[in-house]
Amino acid sequence: MxxxxxxxxxxxxxxxxxxxxxxxxxxxxxxxxxxxxxxxxxxxxxxxxxxxxxxxxxxxxxxxxxxxxxxxxxxxxxxxxxxxxxxxxxxxxxxxxxxxxxxxxxxxxxxxxxxxxxxxxxxxxxxxxxxxxxxxxxxxxxxxxxxxxxxxxxxxxxxxxxxxxxxxxxxxxxxxxxxxxxQTQNSYFAKDVAKFPFSILDLKPLLDAMNSKDFSYQLDQAMAAYHQNLFLPCAATLGVCLETLCLKICELHELKVKGNETQLGKLRDVLNDAKVTTRRENGRLTIAYQMRNLASHSSPGETLKEDCHFMLAVMNEMAHQHLQPN
Known part of the structure; x- marks a missing residue:
């Protein structure tokens, strides 16, 4: 030695x-x-x-x-x-x-x-x-x-x-x-979100953990919208990303998901009932689900931007906790 x-x-x-x-x-x-x-x-x-x-x-x-x-x-x-x-x-x-x-x-x-x-x-x-x-x-x-x-x-x-x-x-x-x-065209980031240098989080580990073309496409589109300050479509698309992430976690735990249970609220319940997610994770998924109701925000611009930040953080934590190899 x-x-x-x-x-x-x-x-x-x-x-x-x-x-x-x-x-x-x-x-x-x-x-x-x-x-x-x-x-x-x-x-x-x-x-x-x-x-x-x-x-x-x-x-x-x-x-x-x-x-x-x-x-x-x-x-x-x-x-x-x-x-x-x-x-x-x-x-x-x-x-x-x-x-x-x-x-x-x-x-x-x-x-x-x-x-x-x-x-x-x-x-x-x-x-x-x-x-x-x-x-x-x-x-x-x-x-x-x-x-x-x-x-x-x-x-x-x-x-x-x-x-x-x-x-x-x-x-x-x-x-x-x-x-x-x-000054860079929006389509540049829509093709590869990992190139986006001012991401809220480093998105490459999340993409690697998911290893899914569908998820990559969804996240690419979400961050392209973010780049254009279009926080409403960004938040909506991030909700779809979160559903895709939860579905993958369900698959890893061999949890049966019915066709009408692919919405985020239903997936949250499936994971919670199976005790896959912690109380904290369940709470954060609940907040993310509630963010779908964006029309109630009194200050749409900044509030929606923060919603996007929060949803990205939830995805990053969930992927790190449940999709990383032991």
Missing amino acids: NQLSYNGFEKKENQKIVLKNVLEYEELLRSYYKERINKFHQEAINANSSPFRFYSKENCSILILIVPEDFDYKTQVEFFLLSTPDVRKIEVRLIDYSELQSVDKYSHDHVFIRQEILPQLGYDSTQIMYNNSCEIEPFRNSTAFTKRQFSIKEVDQMHGGGLKQKLKELIRTEINSFQEIN
């Missing part, structure tokens, strides 16, 4: 120090980001918040990688702030020997992390909004996230200008990317 040196950061107490420091750092970065947005892009974010991925922490996940000294003889910690709309995950992960077998095939060790490690963890490099690293002794820099006496005020004073510049570049990239998407 190959023994790798993590300089004590394989210990949970030291990982907690890193996490605490990174969380403080994230807050500082977001304060810079929001300051810039609120000063120069207030009208834009009020009209459509989708491009501004870092504005809310609920749309941002943190991935902290503890790497062994043997990785590049310099880096101790590599961390990423990732765009994960409507999902907030925080993970500290120790990179072990088995995951480093192909590291020397790459031109740079950080390229290896982006192209090998991130995809293994379900992320894509396009989701990276910000990343940074901390070096081992004797290279350790003044903003080391491994410091027990980490000072966010010190970071602000020493590096604030440079960090603000990086976030300005992030905002520019986000705006330009979103403008490019808006």
